[in-house]
Amino acid sequence: MNNKRKTVILVFLAGAVIALGIACFLLLRMLPSRSGLELENNATVGIMPGIDREQRLKELQNELDKGLIAFSINSSPLFDSKTQEGNLMLENPANNAKLLVAQVVLNEGQKTLYTSKAIQPGSYLERIKLEQPLAEGVYEATVYIQAYDEQTQDLIGQTGAAVTLTVQNQ
Amino acid sequence: MKKVLSFLLTVAMVFACSQAVFADARAYRDSGDGDIVIETSGGKEIELVGHVEPTIISVVMPSYIPFDISKSQPAENKVVSPEIKVTNNSNVAVTIYVDNARVDLSNLQGTSWNNNGMVAENQVAVGLTEAAAQPENLMGARWLAQGQQNTELLRLIPQQNGKMFIVGAIGSQVPENQVFSVVPTLVVKQA
Structure with missing residues (x-):
C-alpha cells in the first residue's frame, strides 16, 4: 500500500515538474529577450538606392549609352x-x-x-x-x-x- | 636637164612631206618670254560634266538623357549626370542645339519650371553645359525652356567628339521622392 501510494505521488510530482517546465518555456519565449536583438523582417538586403553615387552614375551612364543613336x-x-x-x-x-x-x-x-x-x-x-x-x-x-x-x-x-x-x- | 628635174623633184617631195605639218591647225607662237604658246583653233568639242555630291551629315547623338537631381548634393549644381557624348563623323563642321523640350512636372505639386537657373523656392531649372567632367557650378549652362527653342549647345569640327553634362538647380520647397521629366530633342545641323 505504501509503495503504491509513493508511486502515485512520484508520478504526480513528475507530471507537475514537466508541466511547469513547459509553462516556463512558453512564458520565456513570449517575453522580449534581454540578451539579443530581434531582427527586422521588413529590411531589404543591399545598398539603398541613391546613396552610392558612383553606382548610380554607372546606372545612369548605362541607360544613356543604350539610347545613343x-x-x-x-x-x-x-x-x-x-x-x-x-x-x-x-x-x-x-x-x-x-x-x-x-x-x-x-x-x-x-x-x-x-x-x-x-x-x-x-x-x-x-x-x-x-x-x-x-x-x-x-x-x-x-x-x-x-x-x-x-x-x-x-x-x-x-x-x-x-x-x-x-x-x-x- | 636631168639636174633641173632632180631639183624640181626634190622640191616637190619636200613640199609634199611638209603638208602634214601645214595641215595641223596648231600654230606656234613665241610669247617673247621664252615660253612657247600652243593655241588651238577648230577641232572637236569636249564636254566636261560635273556632279556636285550632297553633303552628308553623320553623327552619334543621344536620344534619351537620364539624370538625378537632389537638394542634398553639396555643390551648386544639384544634378548627378552621365557623360553625354556626341560624335561628328562628318567631313563638315556641325552644330548641336536643343530644338524643343517637353517638361512634365505633374508629380511635383506646386512646382513650376524656371528658364534661367535663378530658381525660386518652388522652382526647378535644368540645362546642359559643355564640360570635360561633371561641373560643380552652373557657369556656362544653357538653360532649357519649355517648348520650341533654338538653344545652341556645342560646335564640332569634322571627326570631333564633344561632351556635355546636365546641370540643374532646385528650390527648397520642391517635393522630394517624386519623378519629373524634361525631354530635350537635340538636333544637328551643318555649321
Missing part, C-alpha cells in the same frame, strides 16, 4: 517638283541595334511632310516622296528621328537633323 543624312536633299521625290539619303548603321523612324517637318508651320516606316539597322532610305507636296523653292525643315528597341519596339527617344529642302523642276 548613329545616323547619316543628306543635309540638303533635292526634290523634283513634279514627282515630289527627293534624295533624303538617311542611313541607319548596322551597329545601331535600333529601329529608326524618320519624320520630315517643315520649320515654318510645323507641317509634317513625310513619315517613314521603321528602318532596320544596316539599311538606308535613299529616296522619299513627300506626302504633302511643296511648290518650287527652298525650305528649312527638321528630320526628327525616333529610335525604337529592335526587340520590343518600345520608343527609346528622339533626335533630329536640320535640313534644307530644295524643290525644283528636274
Whole structure:
C-alpha cells in the first residue's frame, strides 16, 4: 500500500515538474529577450538606392549609352517638283541595334511632310516622296528621328537633323 | 636637164612631206618670254560634266538623357549626370542645339519650371553645359525652356567628339521622392 501510494505521488510530482517546465518555456519565449536583438523582417538586403553615387552614375551612364543613336543624312536633299521625290539619303548603321523612324517637318508651320516606316539597322532610305507636296523653292525643315528597341519596339527617344529642302523642276 | 628635174623633184617631195605639218591647225607662237604658246583653233568639242555630291551629315547623338537631381548634393549644381557624348563623323563642321523640350512636372505639386537657373523656392531649372567632367557650378549652362527653342549647345569640327553634362538647380520647397521629366530633342545641323 505504501509503495503504491509513493508511486502515485512520484508520478504526480513528475507530471507537475514537466508541466511547469513547459509553462516556463512558453512564458520565456513570449517575453522580449534581454540578451539579443530581434531582427527586422521588413529590411531589404543591399545598398539603398541613391546613396552610392558612383553606382548610380554607372546606372545612369548605362541607360544613356543604350539610347545613343548613329545616323547619316543628306543635309540638303533635292526634290523634283513634279514627282515630289527627293534624295533624303538617311542611313541607319548596322551597329545601331535600333529601329529608326524618320519624320520630315517643315520649320515654318510645323507641317509634317513625310513619315517613314521603321528602318532596320544596316539599311538606308535613299529616296522619299513627300506626302504633302511643296511648290518650287527652298525650305528649312527638321528630320526628327525616333529610335525604337529592335526587340520590343518600345520608343527609346528622339533626335533630329536640320535640313534644307530644295524643290525644283528636274 | 636631168639636174633641173632632180631639183624640181626634190622640191616637190619636200613640199609634199611638209603638208602634214601645214595641215595641223596648231600654230606656234613665241610669247617673247621664252615660253612657247600652243593655241588651238577648230577641232572637236569636249564636254566636261560635273556632279556636285550632297553633303552628308553623320553623327552619334543621344536620344534619351537620364539624370538625378537632389537638394542634398553639396555643390551648386544639384544634378548627378552621365557623360553625354556626341560624335561628328562628318567631313563638315556641325552644330548641336536643343530644338524643343517637353517638361512634365505633374508629380511635383506646386512646382513650376524656371528658364534661367535663378530658381525660386518652388522652382526647378535644368540645362546642359559643355564640360570635360561633371561641373560643380552652373557657369556656362544653357538653360532649357519649355517648348520650341533654338538653344545652341556645342560646335564640332569634322571627326570631333564633344561632351556635355546636365546641370540643374532646385528650390527648397520642391517635393522630394517624386519623378519629373524634361525631354530635350537635340538636333544637328551643318555649321
